[in-house]
Amino acid sequence: MSVFLPLITEENPSLFYALDRIGPVVIDVQRSTPFPQPPQHTFLLVDADTEVDVQGVADWLDEGVERVIVPLTWAKELIGVIPSERLIVLLDIANASAVTDSISKGVSGVLLKTRTIDFDLISSISNFFKGSDIYVLSSGGSYPSLSNIREFNRIGATFIIPDTQLTLDHTSSTHLNVTDAFIAPITSDRPDGLFPTVVCSQTGHSLGLVYSSVTSIKESITSGKGVYQSRKHGLWKKGETSGATQDVLRIRLDCDSDSLEFRVIQHGAGFCHLNRQSCFSEASGLPLLEETLQSRFESAPEGSYTKRLFDDFALLRSKIMEEADELCNANTPEDVAFEAADLLYFALTKCMANGVSILDIERALDKKAKRITRRSGNAKPQWASKPVEPSEPPPLPNAEKKATEIPPSPGPIKMRTSDLSKTTHEQRSQLLRRPVLKSEEMISKVKPIVDAVRQRGDAALLELTAKFDKAKMSSTVIFPPYAPETMQLDEEVRKAIDVAYANIRKFHEAQKSDEPLVVETMPGVVCTRFARPIARVGLYVPGGTAVLPSTALMLGIPAQVAGCKEIVLATPPRPDGSISPEVMYVAQLVGASAILKAGGAQAVAAMAYGTKTVPKVDKIFGPGNQWVTAAKMLVQNDTDALVSIDMPAGPSEVLVIADSTANPAFVAADLLSQAEHGIDSQVVLVSVDLSLEHLTAIEEEVDKQANALSRVDILRVSVAKSLIIKVKTVEEAFEFSNDYAPEHLILHLENASQRVQLVENAGSVFVGAFTPESCGDYASGTNHTLPTNGYARQFSGVNTLSFQKHITSQEITAVGLSALGPVVVTLADCEGLSAHANAVRVRLNEAAKSSV
The missing domain is CATH 1.10.287.1080 (MazG-like)
Incomplete structure (x- = not known):
């Protein structure tokens, strides 16, 4: 909300453009003005008892006018036709309480006309129009004092001041200085009284942080040039000596009224004294x-x-x-x-x-x-492959259809429901299916990338990193010791990572077995199995614009605990070539021996084959998109690479089993925490004899919580293809779950801990109402790199043993060979492998001679 709104009534170009720099203006359509305001910053006031013109209002809004202020007679005709957020109703303050609910709900604001300013009455009316913007226009003739403007701001109302009462000169008994009015609610907690000011380009990209004073703000508003207050040198007219001047487009207060934002057009070399566009970095x-x-x-x-x-x-x-x-x-x-x-x-x-x-x-x-009237949106004839006819929304896709083909629905966010007792065998099989992963198609796409890195090494890696990661670098690898400035973290984030590190390490250390397995299978025959770490491992941590220290922890800690000699951590760089400090900090914690600043198939190829700078690894771990997965599968099957991978990967998935004791809000939150990963996420709720009311409560929570989350557009698609499976008993629920083999299994069940024994196939199990899957993702101690796509039937999640191989040995005495040897000879002769049999016979014959 603006500090105040000026009402334009007469020709005064310098005043008009100064007002334009600090916010919207109100223009009375009955008064012509020669100063065409940018439409997106204009409120139009219709203060006349003329015939309602619905089309005229629509035309104004289509041209970009922010909102239209109309009398009550107009509002009754426009509500339901014009979007409520674009309408403000004009009322005499004495008649405000007589407005109906349909009027108050059909507009986004109210303009109250009054002769005298009564803050108690205005506050009371504001409560009546709760949720609406309140504007006040006094017809009493005198302008409000600065304390009045502050009081309006405090109660959440905005005063409209005619431009005849405003001036660029000093405030007097008849006129209010524009800057004085604008900064009336601003407070400063600095001893020098200055206001922190963020300077941005015209597109909102930050240029730097400076300070403003009352004097500098007045100068900027009046002149339209960037003027600030130097803490050392006084008034600072930007570019006065360097020529790097600024044209001020807009000056805004923040939500707490204690700092400013200047939107400017920067001329010359740039804002920064280093001749860069921004003080924070080069432009990108x-x-x-x-x-x-x-x-x-x-x-x-x-x-x-x-x-x-x-x-x-x-x-x-x-x-x-x-x-x-x-x-x-x-x-x-x-x-x-x-x-x-x-x-x-x-x-x-x-x-x-x-x-x-x-x-x-x-x-x-x-x-x-801002347009409120829309065209059909059909393609022009020369571009349309076939006529586009309106149709019903497409049916829900089967498992073979791509997730990206599913159009978001504007209705409630709901899951599909199937009653297991009423499904055929074929239908049940369909419910267990995931989308088909076209592995061969993806492998053919990544092969040229993998081949390029294999054949041209670092040169190809640098080219592909510039192409795909948009980072141009001279080297993609960094080695320890890592620079402290690359690991500068918020202290709360550092503490959280340290707690997660301790928990995850404690759990994974418990998995390590230092004692070899020793078994005497028969007298004189001792068999042993002992563990050794995989010497060189590659850890892929998705990144780029995302920050994923949790994945670095989940992969790095078991590698560290297992004793791997070389840990190469690969993650996509940011556009400036850096790695997020959170991931850098974890890399240092887990003892990474090298960090590869590259992503996608090129990073996998570099670790699989090695380059002059990138160490070759023996096994590659980590999640990633379909390009990463395809590259991992490709290099694993290349005998020249001699590299293995952790497991196949697919979209994230969760299966929740819930009975009558389940909290609907908890269940909905658990479903959404996986559904937000992507539109191809797999989410299943198995309801155990839930009542219609209970199931409805869960669905309502899903819709309510989803609409309050930042990734609602993704949730709308992923939830729409998710499943509710209705079963009668807990046993039926686990039978379906074991067939499905989910990545994450959450148990909202009575006596949940006693039901874990029924789990046969799952990546990780979350037991009871207060065990959200998020804890396993970050810090409880278990690993979050888990088998998806039904592979929980065959694979374990990543653990300490994943980073070890087990070697067996045997030691046989002469006595032992005398008993075991004849058995081996018989089996070797049976298979026709005489050399095998001979290796035993020569020893038995020698033993026989020695005993004579």
């Missing part, structure tokens, strides 16, 4: 691309490719169409991102050639988002 992503293209547009050398694109519009048009086609044909997330990046490059080249900036594009997007 789209801002870097825009900066580069602008530079090339101004000074690209003749003959360069970018110069050709700027000069040859036919070539540029062809490239845009080519890249759009390749994006349309891309299927995997990696391909889509790669092709979209190419398309953005050529599209922004077209924009730059026509003087269009990213800010212009964002403004166009914002304007489109």
